[in-house]
Amino acid sequence: xxxxxxxxxxxxxxxxxxxxxxxxxxxxxxxxxxxxxxxxxxxxxxxxxxxxxxxxxxxxxxxxxxxxxxxxxxxxxxxxxxxxxxxxxxxxxxxxxxxxxxxxxxxxxxxxxxxxxxxxxxxxxxxxxxxxxxxxxxxxxxxxxxxxxxxxxxxxxxxxxxxxxxxxxxxxxxxxxxxxxxxxxxxxxxxxxxxxxxxxxxxxxxxxxxxxxxxxxxxxxxxxxxxxxxxxxxxxxxxxxxxxxxxxxxxxxxxxxxxxxxxxxxxxxxxxxxxxxxxxxxxxxxxxxxxxxxxxxxxxxxxxxxxxxxxxxxxxxxxxxxxxxxxxxxxxxxxxxxxxxxxxxxxxxxxxxxxxxxxxxxxxxxxxxxxxxxxxxxxxxxxxxxxxxxxxxxxxxxxxxxxxxxxxxxxxxxxxxxxxxxxxxxxxxxxxxxxxxxxxxxxxxxxxxxxxxxxxxxxxxxxxxxxxxxx
Numbered sequence: 001x002x003x004x005x006x007x008x009x010x011x012x013x014x015x016x017x018x019x020x021x022x023x024x025x026x027x028x029x030x031x032x033x034x035x036x037x038x039x040x041x042x043x044x045x046x047x048x049x050x051x052x053x054x055x056x057x058x059x060x061x062x063x064x065x066x067x068x069x070x071x072x073x074x075x076x077x078x079x080x081x082x083x084x085x086x087x088x089x090x091x092x093x094x095x096x097x098x099x100x101x102x103x104x105x106x107x108x109x110x111x112x113x114x115x116x117x118x119x120x121x122x123x124x125x126x127x128x129x130x131x132x133x134x135x136x137x138x139x140x141x142x143x144x145x146x147x148x149x150x151x152x153x154x155x156x157x158x159x160x161x162x163x164x165x166x167x168x169x170x171x172x173x174x175x176x177x178x179x180x181x182x183x184x185x186x187x188x189x190x191x192x193x194x195x196x197x198x199x200x201x202x203x204x205x206x207x208x209x210x211x212x213x214x215x216x217x218x219x220x221x222x223x224x225x226x227x228x229x230x231x232x233x234x235x236x237x238x239x240x241x242x243x244x245x246x247x248x249x250x251x252x253x254x255x256x257x258x259x260x261x262x263x264x265x266x267x268x269x270x271x272x273x274x275x276x277x278x279x280x281x282x283x284x285x286x287x288x289x290x291x292x293x294x295x296x297x298x299x300x301x302x303x304x305x306x307x308x309x310x311x312x313x314x315x316x317x318x319x320x321x322x323x324x325x326x327x328x329x330x331x332x333x334x335x336x337x338x339x340x341x342x343x344x345x346x347x348x349x350x351x352x353x354x355x356x357x358x359x360x361x362x363x364x365x366x367x368x369x370x371x372x373x374x375x376x377x378x379x380x381x382x383x384x385x386x387x388x389x390x391x392x393x394x395x396x397x398x399x400x401x402x403x404x405x406x407x408x409x410x411x412x413x414x415x416x417x418x419x420x421x422x423x424x425x426x427x428x429x430x431x432x433x434x435x436x437x438x439x440x441x442x443x444x445x446x447x448x449x450x451x452x453x454x455x456x457x458x459x460x461x462x463x464x465x466x467x468x469x470x471x
Contacts, residue, residue: 048092048136049136049147049149051092052091052092052131052134052149053149053151055089055090055091055092056091056096056129056131056149056150056151057151057153058089059085059086059088059089059091059096059129059151060086060127060128060129060151060152060153061153061155061469062085062086062088062089063081063082063083063085063086063101063103063127063129063153064082064125064126064127064153064154064155064469065085065155065467065469066081066082066084066085067079067081067082067085067103067125067127067155068124068125068155068156068157068467068468069081069157069467071105071122071123071124071125071157072157072306072308072463072465073306075105075119075122078103078105078125079103082101082103082125082127083098083101083103086101086127086129091131091134092131092134096129096131100129100130100131100132101127101128101129102127102128102129102130103125103126103127104117104125104126104127104128105117105118105119105122105124105125106118106122106124106125106126107122107123107124107156108123108124108154108156108470110372110373113470115154115471121307123156123157123159123307123308123309124154124155124156124157124470125154125155125156126152126153126154127152127153127154127155128150128151128152129150129151129152130148130149130150131148131149131150132148133146133148134146134147134148134149152471153469153471154469154470154471155467155468155469155470156467156468156470157308157465157466157467157468158373158374158375158465158466158467158468159308159309159310159311159371159373159374159375160308160310160311160374160375160376160377160465160466161310161311161313161330161366161369161370161371161374161375161376161377162310162311162312162313162377162378162379162461163312163313163314163315163330163362163363163365163366163377163378163379164296164299164312164313164314164315164337164341164362164378164379165314165315165316165317165358165359165361165362165378165379165380165381166292166296166314166315166316166317166341166358166381167316167317167353167355167358167381167382167383167384167418168289168316168317168318168344168345168346168347168348168349169317169318169346169347169350169351169352169353169383169384170273170274170346170347170351170352171346171351171353171383171384171421172286172288172289172292172346172347172383173269173273173281173286173287173289173345173346173347174288174383174419174421175187175190175287175288175419175447176190176191176194176269176285176286176287177266177269177270178191178250178251178252178255178262178263178266179251179252179270181420181443181444182444182445182446184252186446187266188209188262190285190287190447191262191265191266191269192208192209192262193284193285194265194269194281194284194285194286195208195261195262195265197283197284197285198280198283198284201233203227203230203233203261203264204225204226204227204230205224205225205226206225206227206259206260206261206264207260207261208260208261208262209260209261209262209263210255210258210259210260210261210262210263211258211259211260212257212258212259213225213257213258213259214257216247218240218243218244218247221243221247221259222239222240222243225243225259227239227243234268234272234277234278234279235276235277235278235279236272236274236276236277236278237267237268237271237272237277237278241267241271242263242264242267243259245267245270245271246258246259246263246267250263250266250267250270268281269281269286269346273286273345273346273347273351274345274347274348274349274350274351275344275345275348275349281345281346282342282343282344282345282348285447286345286346287447287450288383288418288419288447288450289345289346290447291447291448291450291451291454292381292418292454293341293342294451294454294455295451295454295455295457295458296337296338296341296458297338297341297342298455298458298459299458299459299461299462300312300334300335300337300338301334302458302459302462302463303334303462304334306462308462308465309332310332311330311331311332311370311371311374312328312330312331312332312334312337313326313328313329313330313331313337313362313365313366313369314326314327314328314337314340314341315327315358315361315362315365316344316348316349316358317353317354317355317357317358317361318349318350318351318352318353318354318357318358318388319349319350319357320349320350322350322352322354322357322388322389323354323357323361323388324354324357324358324360324361325349325361326361326365327340327341327344328340329365329369330365330366330369330370352387352388353382353384353385353386353387353388353395354386354387354388354389354395354398355380355382355386355395355398355399355426356386356388356389356395356397356398356399356401356402357388357389357398358380359378359380359399359402359403359406359413359430360402360405362378362380363378363402363405363406363409363411366378366409366411367409367411375465375466376409376410376411377411377412377413377414377436378406378411378412378413378414379413379414379416379458379461380413380414380415380416380427380430381415381416381418382416382417382418382422382423382427383417383418383419383421383422384421384422384423385421385422385423385426386398386399386423386426396423396426399426399430400426400429400430400433403429403430403433403434404433406433406434407433407434407435411434412434412435412436413430413431413434413436414431414436414437414438414439414461415427415428415430415431415436415437415438415439416438416439416440416441416454416457417438417439417440417441418441418443418450418454419441419442419443419444419450420442420443420444421443422440424438424440427440439457441453441454441457
């Protein structure tokens with residue numbers, strides 16, 4: 001059976017159907033437009049909220065870091081510093097009011113990652129910043145015209161593990177010798193002080209400062225000075241060596257054949273400076289080493305006063321074996337470190353200068369014993385040129401190799417060149433390699449001026465500390 005033929009739709013029917021479809025599309029477009037505008041409004045307001053939150057957190061971080069940096073100077077102005085730095089930032093083109101900032105002082109526990117409020121020598125602070133009733137824009141069509149946000153930041157000054165690496169070579173008493181570049185008048189005054197600090201001992205018929213003996217016979221001079229039958233008072237050296245020194249070698253030559261307590265003190269410093277030779281010289285004002293000791297004391301006293309949670313260790317070069325000696329492991333017992341540094345003298349173990357060995361000793365102590373999360377650093381000082389392991393060339397290479405190892409271990413080395421004899425170029429290189437700074441304390445100046453410069457350097461080292469944003 002054949003199917004009924006299809007009857008074409010009339011023109012009128014087609015026009016009616018097209019109108020119905022067009023009306024449905026308009027309704028659909030209208031609905032979509034409402035949804036689209038809603039999503040755009042939502043996206044813009046959400047973006048504004050997120051951006052405001054980011055700006056608020058940035059302001060909060062800035063205030064926390066600034067406050068942590070001020071903590072080392074005490075708590076009195078911390079809140080003012082925090083609000084000042086927070087207030088320098090804008091949130092949604094509007095400054096943050098002081099009343100929107102809350103500051104709590106306390107301490108940060110690195111192990112539990114927790115903050116405890118405390119006003120007893122705080123080392124960290126928590127900053128909370130709020131922004132309430134900030135305006136919305138498009139969301140108002142949905143009945144919401146304001147929003148609230150807040151941010152919290154915790155910052156602390158990072159505890160440091162500091163290895164002080166000091167030059168105790170024999171040249172560290174050069175400014176006290178008659179050959180000092182400061183001149184014989186200054187040296188004479190210093191040598192008289194050293195003599196008095198040793199107790200103003202009496203030996204034979206010697207007097208202060210000197211008396212001339214024209215004889216070129218050592219035994220004759222000894223007899224004239226009534227030293228021929230007198231026991232030499234220290235572990236190494238002899239009266240004959242002293243007389244020979246003054247007769248032939250002392251500088252300036254104008255002091256030759258002039259015997260007395262002045263030239264005897266000069267002999268001790270120039271020929272027998274070590275602890276196994278003249279053990280009591282550490283008690284005297286040998287220069288410039290005493291200026292250095294006094295400056296180290298200032299550094300340690302500052303750390304003690306500020307309760308900075310720093311650890312300090314001490315290595316000196318050169319040691320009995322020609323390398324270096326770890327005098328103190330990292331510790332918070334600053335008094336013991338100060339005592340050790342005080343009880344060492346120029347050329348204490350060995351007269352030479354092994355800078356690289358001192359650096360290695362300090363680096364290994366930092367790598368093996370520093371606390372987890374601490375900031376590790378080294379302070380290196382010298383007044384001369386490296387001349388160990390064998391000579392200046394090997395000494396310089398050793399020091400530069402150690403600088404590269406310290407840099408690889410992320411240990412910056414603050415270097416201090418003391419006096420005209422120091423290799424300032426080498427010390428600058430070491431600082432540059434490790435991303436640190438070099439200080440030069442010029443020579444040819446009285447000990448008091450050198451000491452003031454060293455105090456300023458050590459005070460800067462003590463006060464300059466890394467800040468850490470922990471939350």
